[in-house]
Amino acid sequence: QHLLGLGTVLSVVPSPVTVRAPSKVNLHLGVGDLRADGYHELTTVFQALSLADDLEIAPANSLTLRVTGEGAAEVPTDRTNLVWKAAVRLAQLAGRAPLVEITIDKGIPVAGGMAGGSADAAATLVGLNELWELGLHRDELAAVAAELGSDVPFALHGGTALGTGRGERLLPVLARNSFHWVLALAKGGLSTPEVFTELDRLRVQGNPPRLGEPQALMQALASGDPHQLAPLLGNDLQAAAVSLRPDLRRTLRAGVEAGALAGLVSGSGPTCAFLCETTESAVAVAAELSGAGVARSVRTATGPVPGARITSQDESP
Ligand code: C5P
CATH class of the missing domain: 3.30.230.10 (Ribosomal Protein S5; domain 2)
Structure with missing residues (x-):
């Protein structure tokens, strides 16, 4: 009882x-x-x-x-x-x-x-x-x-x-297959509003190129071929992030030299993301980037993965 x-x-x-x-x-x-x-x-x-x-x-x-x-x-x-x-x-x-x-x-x-x-x-x-x-x-x-x-x-x-x-x-x-990524984490962060403001400033000063529509990129995703996808990756905020953090230019160059298919600033930065051909090449690119001293730390990742989701719920009291 x-x-x-x-x-x-x-x-x-x-x-x-x-x-x-x-x-x-x-x-x-x-x-x-x-x-x-x-x-x-x-x-x-x-x-x-x-x-x-x-x-x-x-x-x-x-x-x-x-x-x-x-x-x-x-x-x-x-x-x-x-x-x-x-x-x-x-x-x-x-x-x-x-x-x-x-x-x-x-x-x-x-x-x-x-x-x-x-x-x-x-x-x-x-x-x-x-x-x-x-x-x-x-x-x-x-x-x-x-x-x-x-x-x-x-x-x-x-x-x-x-x-x-x-x-x-x-x-x-629609994205066929998994894509293999290397992420180069930078020292310190960037404020998203400041990066948008920097882009507005660059656009007043001159006429930085703007990306077109992403149709071809979406076709490349559907094909699942990273070689098709790589040249279509693009980020209008990259010029602004690099303007605020010129050292990112070196990081981006180092990733491609290490064997990545392409690299770009992730969102408003300063993380740089590199698309690689396979898991093995991602591991090799990550190792080389770590050794090159162009990033605070380096990670590998795959995508796409699901959105926020419950991973466990312990039923015991
Ligand atoms: O929506 P969120 O709070 O994440 O946005 C943070 C800031 O990033 C906004 O205040 C704005 O300065 C900038 N932003 C923007 N345009 C967007 C998203 C964010 O200018 N589409």
């Missing part, structure tokens, strides 16, 4: 939920003009990569964030963190208090142009939907995600997708 009572009490306290949050690279990032709301009209093709953060979300007496791993010291643990905003917003919608402790184990470089903060916010939405048994559908979560930031809906979506508007309007893109 006594044991039964104890078991009943324990079963109503939900177990922690763990969620994997993928990083992204923009295979094509076409930046249009500055809009009246301060955002730029984008045409972008995102790919979610296996380099990821892992979150654990557990019931607690107050909202608390903890961060471990890659660049943890630079991540705020207060209300300025997008994860905090995501938890508060979803709690508001659910009509409850955000009483959870969220532990973020960073694998994605902080302020690196790989949407790590956005991925964590997307993972928080998925995790809380599960923990609180809200039963919200993906499109309902996507609407909350778009309020939080331009890259958050894609982190939820995953795979390969065409993004328009601020980047929050998504259409899935």
Whole structure:
């Protein structure tokens, strides 16, 4: 009788939920003009990569964030963190208090142009939907995600997708096969608004080339051939990122010299992403880049991978 009572009490306290949050690279990032709301009209093709953060979300007496791993010291643990905003917003919608402790184990470089903060916010939405048994559908979560930031809906979506508007309007893109990537992480980060502002400045000064439409790139993705894809990769923000961080030029050159098919700045940078032919060539390129001293650290990754998803839910009390 006594044991039964104890078991009943324990079963109503939900177990922690763990969620994997993928990083992204923009295979094509076409930046249009500055809009009246301060955002730029984008045409972008995102790919979610296996380099990821892992979150654990557990019931607690107050909202608390903890961060471990890659660049943890630079991540705020207060209300300025997008994860905090995501938890508060979803709690508001659910009509409850955000009483959870969220532990973020960073694998994605902080302020690196790989949407790590956005991925964590997307993972928080998925995790809380599960923990609180809200039963919200993906499109309902996507609407909350778009309020939080331009890259958050894609982190939820995953795979390969065409993004328009601020980047929050998504259409899935067919990508055959896995692609092999090497990521060169830079010392320090870049602020996304500052990189967009730098591009606006470069465009006032001169006429930096603009990417066209990504049709050919989408065909190359459907073919699954990295040789076809490589020459079509492009990022309008690259000129601005390199203008703010001229050392990236050397990193980009070193990756191609090491045998990558192509390299580009990931999103607003400063991470550089290199497309490679095979897993083996990615490992070789990564080793050579590490030795060349042109990056703080180097990782390999594959894409596409799924969006933010539950990795386990421990059923035991
Ligand atoms: O949407 P998010 O908060 O991630 O955007 C951060 C900043 O990046 C914006 O305030 C804006 O300066 C810039 N941005 C932009 N155009 C976009 C997306 C972001 O100018 N489409």
